[in-house]
Amino acid sequence: MVLSNLGEKLKESLRKLVKAGLIDPKIVDELIADIKKALIGSDVNIELANKICNTIRNRALKEKPPKGITAREHTINIVYEELTKFLGGQEGRIEITEKPTKIMLVGLFGSGKTTTAGKLAKMYKKKGLKVCLVQTDTWRPAAYDQLKQLAEKVHVPFYGEKEEKDPVKIIKKYEKDFHRFNVVIIDTAGRDALNKELIEEIKKVKTALNPHESLLVLSGDIGQGAQKQAQMFHNAVKVSGVIITKLDGTAKGGGALTACAATAAPVKFIGVGEHIEDLEAFKPKNFVGRLLGMGDLETLLKKAEEAMKKEDAEKMGKKMLKGDFTLQDLFDQMEAMKKMGPLSQVANMIPGMGMAKLPKGFMGTQEEKLKVWKHIMLSMTPEEKNNPDIIKPSRIERIAKGSGRSMQEVRELLKQYKQMKKVMKMMGSPAQMKKIKKMMGGKLPKNLPF
Known part of the structure; x- marks a missing residue:
């Protein structure tokens, strides 16, 4: 499970609450201490962890449970609601209303951008939509072959030019075909860091493409560093959302998720495994339900x-x-x-x-x-x-x-x-x-x- 350590610690704290005979300030304080430890252990910023825990404590001690719900059940529901708000509250959905809906992926080297392009293509194809993948990464030598192989794996058309060094020329060459598809997914070049050269290239591609969505792909293992990176990309090229990858293999995923929730770029998808199907729309309510053992x-x-x-x-x-x-x-x-x-x-x-x-x-x-x-x-x-x-x-x-x-x-x-x-x-x-x-x-x- 994604964030399995965080989930197990949160579930253990709720098990203690369930076993408690009376919900009093002492029990609530023990619950808050456990939740705080769990959040900080998952690389959540200490200030943010304190903020959510204080909110849960105040609500648990001051609010009266609704009719028909016990104090214990109400406290569990408060934890659920506040963690959901903490992770952004609402689902960052992408509406596929226009044909074509163009989705541009941006990000640094090692974030899993090209693999994510393939996963997105698979996801939308399963919904019965016509999808294509477009390669504009002229910087990384293996980018063309990798995206082409992914397109073949998910059985969607692929557009790209292996020898072309100008990404805008690739877009101009194939844009006449884009109207045939419901979703056009464009993989762009990355760099080791967000430098002036990368910003200028992304801006040129964005101007030529005029995408409906510009999604930043971040690796979950950078933890709290996701906030700075998401904010920098948002300020530089106005990303509309974030996809966090590799959440299944890191203990820092909590930091990445909560950090992005604090920016103007909401998390729209999360990578939950290595397989091509392992990409989910990020729905905070469902995600927290799984973390707390309530199911989804x-x-x-x-x-x-x-x-x-x-x-x-x-x-x-x-x-x-x-x-x-x-x-x-x-x-x-x-x-x-x-x-x-x-x-x-x-x-x-x-x-x-x-x-x-x-x-x-x-x-x-x-x-x-x-x-x-x-x-x-x-x-x-x-x-x-x-x-x-x-x-x-x-x-x-x-x-x-x-x-x-x-x-x-x-x-x-x-x-x-x-x-x-x-x-x-x-x-x-x-x-x-x-x-x-x-x-x-x-x-x-x-x-x-x-």
Whole structure:
């Protein structure tokens, strides 16, 4: 998970709050101390960390909980609301209304700009839009080949000139084709630092292109330094937003996110992994929900709909939450989950799952188990998958031999399947969903499968 250390520390502080019998000033002060340590440990500026913690403390001690919500639930909701505000509050969305909508990426060497261009192309193509990638980075020798390979990987048209040294000439040569696309993504050159030469080049490209969005790509590992860099780029070339990359592999991501939120350039996307699909629109509410273990149902449902048809996702969701699913349903769900990303990412989107204190490495172990289960289920007959109750010792032996696994592993699958049905039924109960809704301040995404 992105910012996993920060998330785990914040969840641990909320677990202490949940266990507390009475919410008094002492408990609130302990909560604030834990949150402050967690934020500073994630490279958040000390002054900003103090500011948010003071706001949470004042609200928690002075505000009366709304009717029907306990002081504990209200305090958790205050933490959620203030962290959301701290990260910019509203989603920095990009509206694709004009054809073409031109998105220009700027940034320094090593920020992941070219890779991000490919990820953006993949994201918009998945939405059914016509996309192309344009190379104007005439400075870095490998830029042309890298972007061309990414375009081929995501199956979108590529425009560029390997020998051309003037980026404006590249734009002028191909701009007549841009009207064919909904989204045109332009990768520009970088430098080791924002110098006069880079500023002048970006300004020339921007004038020739007249982009709808000028997005600064920043690496999350620069932490608090993101604020200065974002402000400098904004002042120099008027960037409209920021994309923060490499958030999955740094402990300084909190500093980068909060630093950018303090500038006039909102964070619009975040890189959450190395794969071409690992780019997300930055939605502070959803992001904080995952950090605090409240889940992110909106993103979870979106990923589920991308992995399977909407009608199938809704039908499966209802069956799962009723605890009324077969091994065949579980198999289909596992196949869909493979398309949704690593199990740890998916688990953090499920309300309540993130708050469970799981052993270190548990999710990795479970991922391996799922592979074993898949082999076992492939050796079952359709009748056995749709009615697991008929699987007796003789069938277990046959399934084990057919899958190359042990009888014990087959029994474990059947045991886990029964336990999973019970847990899902409990999580989908009206009482549990009411509790989750309370924690989220009465706000849940629309079109949920329950």
